[in-house]
Amino acid sequence: MARHDPHPHPHPHPREALKKDRQLSLVQDDRHDSGLDSMKDEEYENLVRELEDIRLQPADASAPLQNVAGHTGHAWKLQVTEDGDTFLHLAIIHEEKSLSLEIIRQAGRDQAFLNFQNNLNQTPLHLAIITDQPEIAETLLKAGCDAEIRDFRGNTPLHIACEQGSLRGVGVLTQYCPKHQVTSLLQSSNYNGHTCLHLASIQGYLAIVEHLLSLGADVNSQEPCNGRTALHLAVDLQNQELVSLLLKHGADVNKVTYQGYSPYQLTWGRSNSFIQEQLRQFTTADLQMLPESEDEESCESESEFTEDELLYDDCVIGGRHVPC
Structure with a gap:
């Protein structure tokens, strides 16, 4: 959508934004090893090609790095990278749409898996919004994902959509979340004290501001x-x-x-x-x-x-x- 701002600052590509978040996390954790942040462009492209060749099979995962508690069925649900990303996180990060949808379908109503948070406390729903994939976000919400979970900055997916200026993301989140949850999201502040309305206002996204107000956001929230x-x-x-x-x-x-x-x-x-x-x-x-x-x-x-x-x-x- 158009930005109503005399001096626009274009948002980086989703992968660059994710890399910055992970770099910040590594600094905070005094870690200097791997993750998307340290991946060279060639390595990234290789990983994307590998993901394209993956076919989901309920075969035994011989050496998972960690275990995701609370799952039944498919062994691939137990695989977690050192960044805390599940197979679903990775598919969304690399914008593998068909693979993401298939994982969500096979996961069924497994809330522990669908709402699993990586090392930045990001759920798959956070990543679907960050990477501007509203169809994935809609599918996750219909599968029962919790839109009120916060990431390491205290942002819900709706906070992120408002800050990025994603009118489609805002629309999906407010349409497919239960009404009582939308009300809670509009009232929620992140760890910097910003509501969704504050973030949209700071960025100058007028259409999002108007949409939030039409849903009942408090125009006088401080x-x-x-x-x-x-x-x-x-x-x-x-x-x-x-x-x-x-x-x-x-x-x-x-x-x-x-x-x-x-x-x-x-x-x-x-x-x-x-x-x-x-x-x-x-x-x-x-x-x-x-x-x-x-x-x-x-x-x-x-x-x-x-x-x-x-x-x-x-x-x-x-x-x-x-x-x-």
């Missing part, structure tokens, strides 16, 4: 780091279309951050006078002027962010550490 709502984020990003969309859906212009700033107060010193005027007419008089106790330097530290220097202490946006 991220716990400093209490910004999606409207505060839209002002920081100077995203005029997003401001208008949020106002149309009832965003509270008088909601303040934990330091007491309204969205209008964050327009001071910004170039977009249209946003400022939009907010001024709805903002109460006491929230239009900056607090007298704040000096110029502290005001700038609260509100003067560029688009590439977003908002949060120790925060990762789009796979990059963002300075505050």
Whole structure:
């Protein structure tokens, strides 16, 4: 889908994104050995060719690296790589669609296998969304996969779809999850304190923002780091279309951050006078002027962010550490 952003930052190929995640995991675990991150391009292509030749057979797996508990039947369910990936994880990572669908079919309703988390706490459903394979995601959901499981960053698959701008992924997840689970997913925050609405707003994906709001996402939800709502984020990003969309859906212009700033107060010193005027007419008089106790330097530290220097202490946006 089109990105409503004056300075778009294209997302990397899914394999590159997975490699970055695994590199981060290796650093955290002080590991320096294998995994997709260390695989040369030629080795990767060889592995893809090997996967193409694989045929699922209920033969005995003579030397599995680990055991996946709770399974019955097929021995291939017990095979796990050193990255914690099952046969299904690998098939999805390498975008082997027919093989992935066959594995899911043969797995039946084996929830332990279908929801198994690798070393990054990613389920096959996470990987189907990361690699933008909505048909695989739909099949997993119909097989009973749990969409509320979190990865190592606290992201559910819906968080990932919103951050990547995958309208198809968002549509599949919200259509095939039970209604009560969709409500829970919309309320859920990842480990950086972002809801799905926050992530879609930060990235400027207007169609996803509108879809989430139509499903009942709280337009005034505050991220716990400093209490910004999606409207505060839209002002920081100077995203005029997003401001208008949020106002149309009832965003509270008088909601303040934990330091007491309204969205209008964050327009001071910004170039977009249209946003400022939009907010001024709805903002109460006491929230239009900056607090007298704040000096110029502290005001700038609260509100003067560029688009590439977003908002949060120790925060990762789009796979990059963002300075505050």
